[in-house]
Amino acid sequence: MLLRGDRIEAVGEVPVDAGFAVDCAGKVVAPGFIDAHSHMDFFSASGDSGHFDSFTAQGVTTFVAGNCGFSPFGFAPGTKHRALLESSLFKAGRKTLDWNSFAEYTAVLDDLGLTHNFVHLVGHGAARTSLSGFEARPLGDAEYREMLEVLDRAMHEGAAGVSLGLQYKPGIFAKLEELDDVARLVKRHDKLLTVHAKAYSSFSGTYPMIPFGRAHNLKAIDDMLGVGRRTGVRLQFSHLIFVGSRTWKTVDEAIALFDRAIADGVDVCFDMFPYGCGATLLNTLLPEWFMAGMPEALHSPLAKARLRLEAEVGFRLVGFGYPQIQITNASCSKYDQYNGCFLPEISERVGMSHFDTMLDILDESNAEARVLFHDYYNDEIIERLMRHPAAIFASDSWPEPGGHQNPAAYGTFPKFLRTSRERKNIALEEAVYKMTGAAAKRFRLSERGEVREGYAADVTVFDWEGVRDQENEAGNASPVGIEHVFVNGKQIFDRGRISHVRGAGEVLRS
Numbered sequence: 056m057l058l059r060g061d062r063i064e065a066v067g068e069v070p071v072d073a074g075f076a077v078d079c080a081g082k083v084v085a086p087g088f089i090d091a092h093s094h095m096d097f098f099s100a101s102g103d104s105g106h107f108d109s110f111t112a113q114g115v116t117t118f119v120a121g122n123c124g125f126s127p128f129g130f131a132p133g134t135k136h137r138a139l140l141e142s143s144l145f146k147a148g149r150k151t152l153d154w155n156s157f158a159e160y161t162a163v164l165d166d167l168g169l170t171h172n173f174v175h176l177v178g179h180g181a182a183r184t185s186l187s188g189f190e191a192r193p194l195g196d197a198e199y200r201e202m203l204e205v206l207d208r209a210m211h212e213g214a215a216g217v218s219l220g221l222q223y224k225p226g227i228f229a230k231l232e233e234l235d236d237v238a239r240l241v242k243r244h245d246k247l248l249t250v251h252a253k254a255y256s257s258f259s260g261t262y263p264m265i266p267f268g269r270a271h272n273l274k275a276i277d278d279m280l281g282v283g284r285r286t287g288v289r290l291q292f293s294h295l296i297f298v299g300s301r302t303w304k305t306v307d308e309a310i311a312l313f314d315r316a317i318a319d320g321v322d323v324c325f326d327m328f329p330y331g332c333g334a335t336l337l338n339t340l341l342p343e344w345f346m347a348g349m350p351e352a353l354h355s356p357l358a359k360a361r362l363r364l365e366a367e368v369g370f371r372l373v374g375f376g377y378p379q380i381q382i383t384n385a386s387c388s389k390y391d392q393y394n395g396c397f398l399p400e401i402s403e404r405v406g407m408s409h410f411d412t413m414l415d416i417l418d419e420s421n422a423e424a425r426v427l428f429h430d431y432y433n434d435e436i437i438e439r440l441m442r443h444p445a446a447i448f449a450s451d452s453w454p455e456p457g458g459h460q461n462p463a464a465y466g467t468f469p470k471f472l473r474t475s476r477e478r479k480n481i482a483l484e485e486a487v488y489k490m491t492g493a494a495a496k497r498f499r500l501s502e503r504g505e506v507r508e509g510y511a512a513d514v515t516v517f518d519w520e521g522v523r524d525q526e527n528e529a530g531n532a533s534p535v536g537i538e539h540v541f542v543n544g545k546q547i548f549d550r551g552r553i554s555h556v557r558g559a560g561e562v563l564r565s
């Protein structure tokens with residue numbers, strides 16, 4: 056294969072007469088990996104290329120960012136809520152979001168020079184926050200129109216679609232009619248609507264509890280497939296996880312729902328990661344009413360008694376509880392020594408009940424403590440979902456600002472390859488396709504995602520027999536078997552050596 060400038064000039068045997076040669080004998084020469092569900096946009100404007108090292112080492116050349124309703128742009132001009140927008144889960148990246156449009160934001164990126172390619176979705180949550188903050192109410196008529204205008208403008212300027220974050224404030228307050236209107240707007244642009252659904256567990260505080268009613272995660276899938284059926288929008292269901300072991304019995308039906316919708320002509324895919332855990336904040340466990348009463352609620356015997364009862368019932372229904380909570384960054388001096396430990400172990404060491412330990416960590420950290428929740432999947436579910444034709448591979452991860460790391464930020468793509476090699480659930484070609492061509496097709500990235508003459512020279516070379524993730528205590532073990540990575544013809548990885556080549560990557564507008 057011959058790369059010239061930022062393109063693949065020829066595929067197959069080529070004479071080497073100029074430039075330099077890389078020996079790929081016995082290796083797989085693949086398109087550069089595309090992380091189809093990422094939040095790295097919040098890090099790309101920070102000016103610190105080091106944030107991207109763990110992804111470079113996995114062979115990633117392109118990120119699809121702006122997911123789950125969060126994007127670092129897509130705000131109403133003159134918003135009063137900039138502080139809320141800047142204090143997201145990803146605030147370890149860029150601290151201030153001081154621009155007013157997608158065009159202004161990408162101009163900052165172009166000036167800084169990216170090391171990887173970026174595809175940007177505009178967050179419905181961001182647009183809505185910029186208008187009504189986190190207020191639990193429907194938008195007024197003028198706000199509603201402005202929200203749609205903000206999303207419309209970002210798509211005109213090149214955003215690849217809109218993302219919804221229906222488990223987070225303020226997306227959680229949006230009614231189905233609002234989602235339909237957003238979907239119709241995306242459909243008019245012929246772009247993609249991605250959705251972090253309202254529930255991923257069989258029981259969730261985001262839906263009313265009806266005894267023997269439909270599992271909440273299935274109801275959330277019903278809701279979104281309904282939006283797809285009514286509006287004809289192209290739909291991407293984000294990180295199809297099944298939180299808690301009691302939710303796992305819904306896997307068959309969830310898959311059947313997608314299959315039926317696809318058979319009926321709904322254009323829907325989902326993304327997934329290969330780990331049974333995911334990163335978030337500890338406070339996401341708290342119900343709305345308790346959050347609203349923080350921090351006083353942490354010391355109110357009445358509020359605590361109610362919370363304890365609700366937690367016990369909720370945990371039991373979902374099959375999730377304290378043993379599935381791993382503190383990755385306690386974000387306070389009292390508990391930082393326990394970063395990486397699971398809650399029951401910490402509770403034993405400090406001599407308090409599980410419940411009181413959890414509340415104390417929330418209190419000490421100002422509700423900033425970061426966690427990995429476990430039992431999102433088991434291996435069997437991961438292997439099964441990987442085989443599904445609508446599955447696209449993604450990491451849904453970012454580097455944590457200190458503390459224990461999310462292993463997905465280090466090993467996602469090597470782990471997918473390793474699983475397909477060892478478990479033989481899918482062929483090598485299919486695994487590579489789901490992390491390259493399938494994502495390029497889904498997000499309409501022109502001339503990317505394949506090794507083909509004339510296509511962009513995003514290339515990852517790996518050793519099929521040896522490629523694998525690794526594990527360590529801190530969650531930040533580098534994978535092995537990734538050999539070379541090129542972004543638009545520029546080499547950013549050479550057998551373990553990372554080069555921060557600013558300007559190698561581009562913002563891919565559509």
Ligand SMILES: [Zn+2]
Binds near residue numbers: 293
């Ligand atoms: Zn999400």
